[in-house]
């Protein structure tokens with residue numbers, strides 16, 4: 001059997017990782033500023049994470065949601081504490097798409113309405129409703145298409161007001177910082193407007209924090225910068241440092257009922273152990289603060305490069321928008337300087353490293369980036 005060939009991959013076989021460094025099968029060291037797509041939050045093979053998972057595996061790895069799983073309660077308490085949303089309720093699942101699918105469904109159950117507002121360049125995942133709310137027709141199959149989603153321009157308060165006037169809106173879903181769309185920061189006033197319009201029109205505010213959440217921006221949720229609370233936050237990527245786990249946290253205004261949501265694997269023992277190890281490490285090592293500080297340093301230094309069109313983002317979620325003639329920069333960073341970064345179309349380099357990235361590693365990147373910009377030799 002062959003693999004179903006859907007990923008345009010780099011031909012590198014990563015066999016080992018420590019912190020922000022990974023190694024291929026030939027022993028070459030790479031600096032990982034991509035974190036496997038914003039997933040590695042506390043660094044590769046963090047000792048506390050390895051130990052907690054190992055210990056759990058020796059006890060029990062999985063049992064279903066038909067029994068008590070105290071680790072889920074422990075995770076909910078810790079998440080409430082670290083995120084500052086102590087009065088919210090946690091539902092656990094396995095991925096970002098699933099988290100958003102559950103969020104959109106729950107909002108519709110709660111309000112008894114159908115229409116959803118989403119935004120241009122959004123990415124919310126590949127399950128049916130999440131992909132319908134994603135602004136990329138190429139990944140929406142005919143069976144996913146629905147006219148229940150209204151796409152609006154980014155940060156456009158007038159368009160938002162108008163959409164609320166003409167439609168019976170169930171929910172608004174928004175990334176605090178668009179990731180796949182190219183690191184576009186939602187303005188604080190736009191997020192506040194969403195909050196007030198959702199209140200005025202009896203709709204649910206869904207904060208997609210799958211990529212921009214979990215401390216990456218210097219606050220637990222990037223939406224927190226606006227000083228308003230969403231009704232549902234979705235999360236995944238950084239939550240398990242590579243172990244598949246996702247979830248939504250739900251405002252106390254929304255009441256559960258048996259059978260409303262459900263999953264076989266979500267919230268299993270091993271996933272909870274991974275989730276707890278991540279939060280414990282974030283807390284013990286002040287990683288949210290580190291993400292804010294090292295991120296601000298990187299953003300400040302990157303803004304000094306004249307060749308860069310724009311630097312966007314917050315904390316360790318950074319987009320470096322390059323002109324067409326520097327489109328090769330990302331490839332050169334990987335091939336010549338052994339630095340992994342992410343991309344967004346057309347020419348944005350995305351930095352999504354572990355939250356414990358050191359200033360020394362940030363400097364190693366800046367030096368390589370300077371070389372790439374000033375002494376470019378790679379021909380495409």
Ligand SMILES: Cc1ncc(COP(=O)(O)O)c(C=O)c1O
Nearest residue numbers: 095096097123124125179210211
């Ligand atoms: C903002 C956002 N939401 C949802 C998703 C989907 O997450 P997953 O790939 O875990 O389903 C992603 C993935 O990139 C994302 O960036």
